[in-house]
Amino acid sequence: MNDALVSEYDLVVVGGGTAGPMAAIKAKERNPALRVLLLDKAHVKRSGAISMGMDGLNNAVIPGHATPEQYTKEITIANDGIVNQAAVYAYARNSFATIEQLDRWGVRFERDETGDYAVKKVHHMGAYVLPMPEGHDVKKVLYRQLKRARVAITNRIVATRLLQGDDGAISGVMGFDCRTAAFHVIRAKAVVLACGAAGRLGLPASGYLMGTYENPTNAGDGYAMAYHAGAELANLECFQINPLIKDYNGPACAYVTGPLGGFTANSRGQRFIECDYWSGQMMWEFWQELQGGNGPVFLKLDHLAEETIQTIETILHSNERPSRGEFHAGRGTDYRRDMVEMHISEIGFCSGHSASGVWVNERAETSVQGLYSAGDMAAVPHNYMLGAFTYGWFAGENAADYIAGRSLAAIDGAQVEREQARVFAPLLRENGLAPSQVEYKLRRFVNDYLQPPKVTRKMEIGLERFDAIRDDLEQLHATSAHELMRAAEVSVIRDCAEMAARASLFRTESRWGLYHYRVDHPQRNDADWFCHAHLKKDDAGRMTSFKRAVEPYIVPIDSQERSAYDRLRVAGAEQPVPA
Amino acid sequence: MTFTFRETTQRSAAPVTVDHDKCIADKGCTVCVDVCPLDLLAIDPDTGKAYMKFDECWYCMPCAKDCPTGAVRVEIPYLLR
Known part of the structure; x- marks a missing residue:
């Protein structure tokens, strides 16, 4: 010592x-x-x-917009059923108390004209996004x-x-x-x-x-x-892989742009996924598009009105990754005329x-x-x-x-x-x-x-x-x-x-x-x-893997809902099949 | 035969630069040095001004945003530009 x-x-x-x-x-x-x-x-x-802030809550469970049970169900399905629902449910039940705490401390959330939180729908099933x-x-x-x-x-x-x-x-x-x-x-x-x-x-x-x-x-x-x-x-093999702006490697932010009309598109400017919420299945469709003849993938904003684009620029170029505007300027990318080229991230936990x-x-x-x-x-x-x-x-x-x-x-x-x-x-x-x-x-x-x-x-x-x-x-x-x-x-x-x-x-x-x-x-x-x-590291110091049963569900999932996230590809946007 | 170990360095242009006319590090300010998540900035003892000592930039911007005199410029690192 x-x-x-x-x-x-x-x-x-x-x-x-x-x-x-x-x-x-x-x-x-x-x-x-x-x-x-x-x-x-x-x-x-x-x-x-x-470190530079955040442009929104991705999983706000706010009374009147979502329930803890509904959120727990959505995350269970988005994660292919492998969750400890008690842990997800505990989060969901306290989510609103956390928002109120942050609000009291002075974190500002978007509100609508009635003073209610302006919750947006980005997930496949429920509405949980609060800008x-x-x-x-x-x-x-x-x-x-x-x-x-x-x-x-x-x-x-x-x-x-x-x-x-x-x-x-x-x-x-x-x-x-x-x-x-x-x-x-x-x-x-x-x-x-x-x-x-x-x-x-x-x-x-x-x-x-x-x-x-x-x-x-x-x-x-x-x-x-x-x-x-x-x-x-737990479940380390469930890697983090995200859809990002190519080279800049920051989020393209479909969460922010989605409610304003932006979306993830293929090289023809067509929508190919129904829902931009990041899940393994969404990344699967993204990767398929990158590999296929319709790639690469883009964030499409060029169809939006000038004032909408200005709003998007204000949000995306001042929160979370504010150097984004400079990156786009350096390559001459203007949301008004250019789609933003995307790629997939490196793996992480x-x-x-x-x-x-x-x-x-x-x-x-x-x-x-x-x-x-x-x-x-x-x-x-x-x-x-x-x-x-x-x-x-x-x-x-x-x-x-x-x-x-x-x-x-x-x-x-x-x-x-x-x-x-x-x-x-x-x-x-x-x-x-x-x-x-x-x-x-x-x-x-x-x-x-x-x-x-x-x-x-x-x-x-x-x-x-x-x-x-x-x-x-x-x-x-x-x-x-x-x-x-x-x-x-x-x-x-x-x-x-x-x-x-x-x-x-x-x-x-x-x-x-x-x-x-x-x-x-x-x-x-x-x-x-x-x-x-x-x-875990066992008593002999070796790295060892083992199974643990999924805990009994608190919120039951019926068989029709179970596959909701398997159907993310837009009908008619199928990949060409090799001969 | 006597092989002698040698180290060489790779040059790079620092993406963070400081305007010496505006920087007040010589008056005791260390804001940019304090806030860099990767601890890449330092005060140059010769000039008394802040500079980028290590090129490991995440182009995240606290150094520029928090500088009280607007003396810090962050460019996108060349490899990503």
Whole structure:
């Protein structure tokens, strides 16, 4: 434990983006005496997936527009039935309370002329989209509340591993400062992981390492920390793959443009999917169109009125990804005359968009005692920003209750020393491999071997390559604390790549449209695979996969509704069949 | 034979640039350095002005939007432009 800076809190929340701040605030509200630390790899003011704000809620369950039962049904169907409905339903029932909380704090949502929330229909069945035309200030609102709640904040710390007591319960977190390389040991009675998606798994088609869909700070750190602490991860093979603006790799935003008349079109300007809501089946149709003679795929706005286009430009060029306007200007793309070329994203893990995450129950508890998780990394399917806030709320309150009456566990000096040696090795080497090169090669292999369509033999070769990269990690050389952060991230990405391969090999069927399309097991097989597939580190330290039964449904799905998301292709827009 | 390990660097043009006439980092401002999610900006000790130290830009814009004097420009990285 040479030179480690040791500090003590009751609760540490790792990740200051969306779920994390809510968890920290709600823990303090539950018990103001708690010492709560919010730890961030970046700076809480501008961190996470919503660093520049968000242009709308994708899953608002608002009385008069939708019911929790209807939403639970929609997400169950959109996710091919493989959901823990208790977790989805818990979100749905608290969704409106979260909106009201954000509203009271000063987040503005669009309202109609009667003052009611202006809910739009984008999903296949129900209406859940609530625009936030001024959503660029979400992070400012959160930061003000963090200060008011007296949450302690430490920025620029890269958390690398959790500390565990003799009984396996979480007893803190370790990490280092990405500017000074100082090593931190933070003791705590419970930890909330809210580290976002594994967004640096695949390599974008541009070949640019940081040109990812997700904020590239979200490298999968939370997935790796949970895995190494023995937590179960659920349905990782249900990858995140999104329809994006080609090269820019930001969302084209059919959610925003759809209610205003924009839509996803093929090269002939024709609509080919009935519903622009992101699901595995929608991505399947998108991919088919890209591969077929009607590709590529575009966002079509050129038929809209001038004032509508100006509204769209104002929203899309000032929230979430505001550099979009400059990108279009650079290529001479004008929504008035040009369709916007789209492509599919690199693969990632993200339960906010699909279903791949650290398993949690409806209390945001993981399978490890004292470890909670929320947001994009926690496996509540299609949870998006509002689900991150809601599960952050659950995690904060339940962790605060769990902590009551507990004391800090003793620190195991050997655990700390092992981690210090592991983390600092690249800084101590005199020469070796550059982290950016190893990351590039690793992520290229992820594309080569794991990007759907998934092929068994290719994924097996991928595993061999990821093993070889594990050896390369022993040769990484970092020349600064900043590069040490990138070196730590390469190790995280490698763990996620192995998880992605093993989880995909385990489920020997196809499901979730493109997300888990296996060429050599092309059919859905409900008889053997209507179940969750979990992955964890077993007692011998091996990565192991196993089945878990789907929990009994709270909201029954009748057989006619079950296939609603299978029928997304517009009638008459069939793909040409080869002779 | 004595093979000697060598490292080389790859040049790139930083997509984030700073107007030195407007930047007030020399007066103690560190806003752009603080808000960058990827921690890519720093203050140049020679000029006292902010600059992009690492080219790992996500073109996300907090550095430009939060700068109190409008001194920061973010261009789309060349590989994506």
